[in-house]
Amino acid sequence: MALQINRAHAQHHGNDNAMTQIIVHHTTSNLTLQQYRNFFRNSKRWARDGYHYLIRKNGQIYQFTDERSRSWGAGVENATAIHIALNGNFEHQQPTAKQKKALKALIRDIATRRKIPIERVRGHGHIPGQATACPGRNLPRSVWADALQVQAKTPVSGTTHTVTAGETLGAIAQRFRVTVADLQRWNNIPNANQIRVGQVLRVSNQRTHTVVSGDTLWNLSQRFGVSVKKLKKANGLTNSKINPGRVLVIP
Ligand SMILES: [Zn+2]
Numbered sequence: 457m458a459l460q461i462n463r464a465h466a467q468h469h470g471n472d473n474a475m476t477q478i479i480v481h482h483t484t485s486n487l488t489l490q491q492y493r494n495f496f497r498n499s500k501r502w503a504r505d506g507y508h509y510l511i512r513k514n515g516q517i518y519q520f521t522d523e524r525s526r527s528w529g530a531g532v533e534n535a536t537a538i539h540i541a542l543n544g545n546f547e548h549q550q551p552t553a554k555q556k557k558a559l560k561a562l563i564r565d566i567a568t569r570r571k572i573p574i575e576r577v578r579g580h581g582h583i584p585g586q587a588t589a590c591p592g593r594n595l596p597r598s599v600w601a602d603a604l605q606v607q608a609k610t611p612v613s614g615t616t617h618t619v620t621a622g623e624t625l626g627a628i629a630q631r632f633r634v635t636v637a638d639l640q641r642w643n644n645i646p647n648a649n650q651i652r653v654g655q656v657l658r659v660s661n662q663r664t665h666t667v668v669s670g671d672t673l674w675n676l677s678q679r680f681g682v683s684v685k686k687l688k689k690a691n692g693l694t695n696s697k698i699n700p701g702r703v704l705v706i707p
Pocket residue numbers: 480481482529580588590591
């Protein structure tokens with residue numbers, strides 16, 4: 457399931473930072489989105505929106521700052537930190553189930569893409585030198601401690617993957633639990649740093665064939681030396697209709 461993020465307000469402030477950690481915060485909850493954004497500029501007199509991501513009580517995720525740009529939230533750590541704030545005062549309230557689920561999914565997404573180990577995902581007050589109760593006693597580390605294990609238990613399956621913006625071959629390899637060398641070999645990629653957005657990659661060692669106009673199950677069965685019946689079974693086909701562009705597994 458794709459992560460839904462509202463990026464309508466995401467801002468860039470220079471892309472010069474290598475983010476190596478994630479910091480979790482709580483923040484005042486009784487504000488509209490616009491009031492929330494003004495809060496940082498007016499009340500805190502910050503020059504930019506606070507935090508990279510905000511998770512509302514309904515579980516909706518908003519992005520305010522590009523991940524490569526510095527946002528504000530934890531002093532000296534800001535140069536290397538991606539900040540995630542959840543609406544609520546978790547000293548007194550509980551985060552909602554939807555918030556906790558969204559937090560884990562977001563951490564999983566960011567940490568996987570950026571190769572951030574789970575130890576580098578901390579609550580604001582757990583960072584040495586940051587004397588704060590944030591993100592509150594009801595949002596302990598145990599809420600997200602298994603965020604990356606969840607992924608390991610349910611590996612993404614499939615035989616192809618379409619490259620999206622910001623993805624690296626390393627991140628894709630990790631996601632499909634294969635090696636970068638495998639991906640390079642299966643897709644004839646000489647330089648691992650040269651993949652492009654929209655490129656369709658083969659991500660398993662299963663043989664596949666992308667249907668082109670004129671293909672029929674019968675001529676594919678002849679070409680690959682497998683029966684029509686096996687082709688249909690391997691691809692969950694209930695009839696013989698195959699549309700151009702469809703990727704078939706060749707058993
Ligand atoms: Zn904080």
